[in-house]
Amino acid sequence: MKCSMCAHGCTIKPGKRGICSVRENQDGTLISLVYGKLISAIVDPIEKKPLYNFLPGTKSYSIASAGCNFRCKHCQNYEISQLPRTVEGSDMPGEESTPQMVVADALGAGCASISYTYTEPTVSMEFALETAKFAREKGLRNVFVSNGFMSPESVDLIAPYLDANNIDLKGDDGFGVRVIEALGGEDLPEGVECIDGGTGEVMLGEVPTVQPELSVDFNILMGWADEARRLGVRANADTPADARAAREFGAEGIGLCRTEHMFFDADRIVAMREMILA
Numbered sequence: 686m687k688c689s690m691c692a693h694g695c696t697i698k699p700g701k702r703g704i705c706s707v708r709e710n711q712d713g714t715l716i717s718l719v720y721g722k723l724i725s726a727i728v729d730p731i732e733k734k735p736l737y738n739f740l741p742g743t744k745s746y747s748i749a750s751a752g753c754n755f756r757c758k759h760c761q762n763y764e765i766s767q768l769p770r771t772v773e774g775s776d777m778p779g780e781e782s783t784p785q786m787v788v789a790d791a792l793g794a795g796c797a798s799i800s801y802t803y804t805e806p807t808v809s810m811e812f813a814l815e816t817a818k819f820a821r822e823k824g825l826r827n828v829f830v831s832n833g834f835m836s837p838e839s840v841d842l843i844a845p846y847l848d849a850n851n852i853d854l855k856g857d858d859g860f861g862v863r864v865i866e867a868l869g870g871e872d873l874p875e876g877v878e879c880i881d882g883g884t885g886e887v888m889l890g891e892v893p894t895v896q897p898e899l900s901v902d903f904n905i906l907m908g909w910a911d912e913a914r915r916l917g918v919r920a921n922a923d924t925p926a927d928a929r930a931a932r933e934f935g936a937e938g939i940g941l942c943r944t945e946h947m948f949f950d951a952d953r954i955v956a957m958r959e960m961i962l963a
Contacts, residue, residue: 686713688703689836691835693834694836695708707719707751718777719769719779719812721781721812722778722779723779724750724779725748726748726782729800731745747800750779750804752768753767753805754807766804784816799827806831817847827848827849828849829847899934919941921941
């Protein structure tokens with residue numbers, strides 16, 4: 686059975702899941718294993734999405750279910766985005782919720798919007814869609830924080846109820862040209878191109894970031910901690926550059942090296958996907 690939720694277009698055999706690990710073929714029907722199971726629900730400033738030109742200064746009720754259709758290196762939320770890959774069976778973690786409960790919580794917290802974020806909202810589209818519809822009825826705005834790897838079918842479903850969609854591309858210009866052929870050229874990926882701003886405004890640009898620094902106060906605090914600590918400081922590193930940066934920040938060794946990242950090379954990823962879906 687073919688899944689049309691995202692641009693992977695997985696063909697899923699009976700009893701198996703797609704690349705996202707949250708959609709399963711059960712007796713010829715694709716079932717979402719994370720429907721209504723929230724792994725995170727918290728109030729954020731809208732600027733954290735990060736959106737600086739949309740409802741500035743307001744709060745957004747941010748929700749997420751486990752799962753993602755990407756395996757990005759250095760994902761800051763990998764504990765929840767990659768969690769379904771470690772779960773055997775169909776009982777995914779998460780607190781049971783309904784669209785009505787989410788909207789009530791958002792209104793009660795004084796939020797102006799609901800953000801579907803932290804993991805990839807496309808893989809929990811059924812719940813996101815129903816929540817977005819109900820939120821719109823109650824006067825709330827809807828925000829997707831997405832990798833943009835939607836299928837045209839998913840875009841058609843959710844676009845009428847979205848008020849903002851932040852599609853993040855984390856990488857330099859070379860990454861964009863090499864991996865998605867987006868930056869440095871006129872063509873955008875299909876998922877981005879489908880959301881063409883026909884009912885709003887498209888803002889293409891770089892999100893300002895602050896490079897981490899070791900401040901004087903931080904060094905003093907860490908000095909106090911060093912005097913009392915008993916455990917060594919380890920870092921996760923997958924490349925020599927990562928290990929070098931970790932050492933510069935004071936790490937005493939490498940605690941985890943995710944060897945699966947060696948398979949992300951363009952020449953290997955296709956074979957790996959075929960093996961996963963076999």
